[in-house]
Amino acid sequence: MIDFELEPQVLNRLQMYHSVAENMMRPISREYDEREHEDPWQFFEAMWAASALSDVQPAVSAKSGTAEKAPSAPKLRNLNTVITTEELCWGDAGLFLSVPNSGLGGAAVMAAGTPDQKARFLKRFSEGKPKWGAMAITEPGCGSDSAAVTTTATRDGDHWVINGTKIFCTGGHRAVEKSEGFVVVWATVDKTAGRAGIKPFVVEHGTPGMQVIRLENKLGIRASDTAAIVFDNCRVPIDHLLGSPEVKREGGFKDVMATFDATRPIVAAMAIGVGRAALDFVRDFLKEQNIPIRYGISPRRLTAIERDFMEMEVQLQAARLLTWRAAWMLDMGQRNNLEASMAKAKAGLVVTQITQKAVELLGPLGYSRKLLVEKWMRDAKINDIFEGTQQINMLIVSRRILGYGNKELN
Numbered sequence: 302m303i304d305f306e307l308e309p310q311v312l313n314r315l316q317m318y319h320s321v322a323e324n325m326m327r328p329i330s331r332e333y334d335e336r337e338h339e340d341p342w343q344f345f346e347a348m349w350a351a352s353a354l355s356d357v358q359p360a361v362s363a364k365s366g367t368a369e370k371a372p373s374a375p376k377l378r379n380l381n382t383v384i385t386t387e388e389l390c391w392g393d394a395g396l397f398l399s400v401p402n403s404g405l406g407g408a409a410v411m412a413a414g415t416p417d418q419k420a421r422f423l424k425r426f427s428e429g430k431p432k433w434g435a436m437a438i439t440e441p442g443c444g445s446d447s448a449a450v451t452t453t454a455t456r457d458g459d460h461w462v463i464n465g466t467k468i469f470c471t472g473g474h475r476a477v478e479k480s481e482g483f484v485v486v487w488a489t490v491d492k493t494a495g496r497a498g499i500k501p502f503v504v505e506h507g508t509p510g511m512q513v514i515r516l517e518n519k520l521g522i523r524a525s526d527t528a529a530i531v532f533d534n535c536r537v538p539i540d541h542l543l544g545s546p547e548v549k550r551e552g553g554f555k556d557v558m559a560t561f562d563a564t565r566p567i568v569a570a571m572a573i574g575v576g577r578a579a580l581d582f583v584r585d586f587l588k589e590q591n592i593p594i595r596y597g598i599s600p601r602r603l604t605a606i607e608r609d610f611m612e613m614e615v616q617l618q619a620a621r622l623l624t625w626r627a628a629w630m631l632d633m634g635q636r637n638n639l640e641a642s643m644a645k646a647k648a649g650l651v652v653t654q655i656t657q658k659a660v661e662l663l664g665p666l667g668y669s670r671k672l673l674v675e676k677w678m679r680d681a682k683i684n685d686i687f688e689g690t691q692q693i694n695m696l697i698v699s700r701r702i703l704g705y706g707n708k709e710l711n
Contacts (some may be wrong), residue, residue, distance in 0.1 A: 313379060318385050319353075322392025330393040334523040334676055340479070341396070341524070348400045349431040374413055377630040379563070383570035385537055387621070390484055391581075393453040395524030396678045397571065400689040401480065402426060403562060404472050406434030407504075409485040412560040413501050413543040422503055424694025425481060430647055432480035437467035438487045438557065452532065454488040454502055454542075461502060461542060463510070463535040469687070473528030474513050477504035485543070486532065487557060494548045499557065501543040510535030521679035524680075558638065563631060565688050569624040569648035576617050576652040579659035579677045582615050583610065586663060606662065613655045639701040646694035649685035656681040 307315070352570060402409070403426045410422050425432060430442070443449045452465025457476040463486060467473075476482035484504045489576055491498035504511050515529040539546075589592065593606055602710045603611070604707040660667035667674045685691045700710050 305380075305629075307384070311322050311384065311386060314381075317339055317383065319331070319391070320346075322389050322619055325395050326392030330396065330673060331522075331670075331676070332394065335375050335523075336485075337518065337523040338526065340473060340475075341399070344538075344657065345399070345401050345431045345510050349641050353578060367504075371668040375630065377632045379566065379631045380625060383566050383624055383628045386567050386570035387577065390479075390571045390576075392573050393524065394575050394683075395522035398412045398522055398525035399475075401431035401433050401475075403434035404476075405436035405560070406472075406476065406483055406485040407659050408564045409436050409560045410503065410543060414564060415544060417541045418503075418540075418543055422483065422636075429481065432482040433472045433475040433477035434482050435472040435528075435613075436486045436487075436560070437470045437473065437484050437526050439467060439469045441466060441468055450487055450489055450499060452486065452488040453492070454490050454500065455545075456490070457536070460536045460537060463491075463502060463504070463532040463537065466529065469517065470530055470688070474516055474526040477506055477511060477528070477530065479515050480506065484511070484530065486636040488532075490542075490546065491548050500546065501557075503541045503543065504532070504535060504537050505541075508535060508537060520682065521676070522683050524696060532568055543623050554555075557615050562636075563642045565645040565694075566624050566627040566631070566637075568684060568688045569620065569627070569644040572648035572652035572681065573617060573621050573624060575677050575684070576613075576620070576655040578646075579656045579674060579681075580610075580613055580617060582674060583613075583659050583662055599612070606693045607683045609658055609662065613658055616651045618652045618653060620644070639698060642689070642694040642697040642701070645700060647695075649691050652681040652684050 302551065309693065325347065325690065327598070329341055333339065386397070389400075403423055407423055407426065410419055414422065426434070438450065440450055440452060443451065443635065450465075452463065452467065454461045454463045456462075465486075465488060467486065469474075470484065473484060476484050483506060486502045486504050487499055488502060489498045490500050510533050512531050512533070513528045514531050517527040519527060584594070587610070592606060594610055596611075600608070623644040624642065627637050627644040630637040630640055656674070659674050660678050663672070663674055666672060669675065689697070700706065
C-alpha cells in the first residue's frame with residue numbers, strides 16, 4: 302500500500318531545504334535571472350558542501366527498476382528526491398538546475414552503466430571541487446523523436462570516435478568547461494539497427510574534439526546554462542560506452558527511456574515547486590487585501606477569485622500525488638514508465654496554468670518585474686517542454702493504456 306505520510310527526519314530535512322530556498326535562493330533569484338550566463342559561485346560552493354546534497358540526485362537504476370543497494374541510501378530515495386526538489390524549486394528552478402551534481406548525466410549512468418561504471422564515474426561527485434554532469438541527446442534535426450539521432454560513434458581500436466552536434470544540453474557548459482565533470486552523449490553505433498543502435502558514452506571534461514559552441518539565451522530558468530556542443534572526431538576510451546556494446550533489440554533506445562523514467566518525476570516536482578511558489582504568493586496577497594477564500598460553502602456562493610484559487614490548489618495537489626506515486630514505484634522496484642509520463646504531463650500543464658492565472662489575478666503587479674510572479678510564469682513553461690514535451694508524454698500515456706506501439710499510434 303502506498304503511504305505518503307512523511308517521517309519526522311524527512312520533515313526536518315524539508316525545513317532545512319525550505320530555509321535554503323527562502324534565504325539563499327530567493328534573494329538572488331532576480332539577480333541571476335538577469336545575469337543569465339554568470340555563475341553564483343558562493344551559492345554553488347555552499348550547496349556542494351551541504352552533506353544532504355545527494356538527496357536531490359537519482360539513486361535508482363531505472364534500467365532494471367531496482368533500488369541501488371547502498372546501505373546509507375534512504376529507503377524511499379526517489380520519493381525524498383522529488384519532495385526536496387519541489388522545496389528547492391519553490392526557491393528558484395533555474396538555480397536548482399545549476400546546483401553542482403551529476404545531473405542528467407548521472408541519471409544516464411545509473412540507468413545504463415555497469416556497477417563498475419557507476420562507481421567510477423559518479424564517485425567524483427562526492428569529493429573535490431564543485432562539478433557538473435550533463436546529458437546530450439537533442440540535435441538540430443532531432444528533438445522529441447530521440448530515436449532519430451544522427452550523431453555517430455565509430456569503433457577505432459581501443460577507442461570510440463564520436464561525431465555530431467548536440468543542442469539544449471542542460472548544464473553542458475559547466476560540465477565541459479567549468480569543472481571536472483562529464484557529458485553523457487547518445488550516439489548510434491549502427492545506423493542499420495535503428496533505435497537498438499543508440500548507445501550512451503561518457504565524455505570527460507577536457508576531451509579533445511568536444512567543444513561548447515553556443516550558450517542559449519532563454520525565456521526562463523535563466524540561471525541554468527543550456528549549451529550547444531559539437532563533437533568532432535572526439536575519441537573516448539572503449540570502456541566509456543555505458544553498458545554493453547552489443548546491439549540488441551531490447552537495448553539501445555530503451556536505455557534512453559529508462560533514464561527519462563527516473564528523471565521525469567523530478568521534472569514534475571520542479572514544476573510543482575514553481576506552481577506552489579505562485580500559489581503561496583497569491584494566497585498571501587489575497588490575505589493582505591482582506592479577500593477571503595471560503596472553504597466548505599456551496600460552489601454557487603463562491604466568487605470568481607475563490608473558484609480560480611481553489612482550482613489552482615486542486616490541480617497542484619493532483620500533480621503532486623501523481624509525481625509521488627511515480628517516484629514511489631521506482632523505489633519499490635516497479636516499472637513506472639506510464640506513471641512517470643503521466644506525472645510529467647500533468648505537472649507541466651498545471652504549472653503553466655497556475656502561474657498564468659497568478660499573473661492574471663494580480664493584474665498589473667503580476668505582470669511587472671517588481672514581483673517574481675512574472676518570472677515564475679516564464680520559468681514554468683520549460684517544464685511542459687524538456688524531458689519530453691506535453692504532446693510526447695501524452696502519446697506515451699496513450700500507448701501504455703491502449704497497449705499500442707509506435708507503429709499503431711504516433
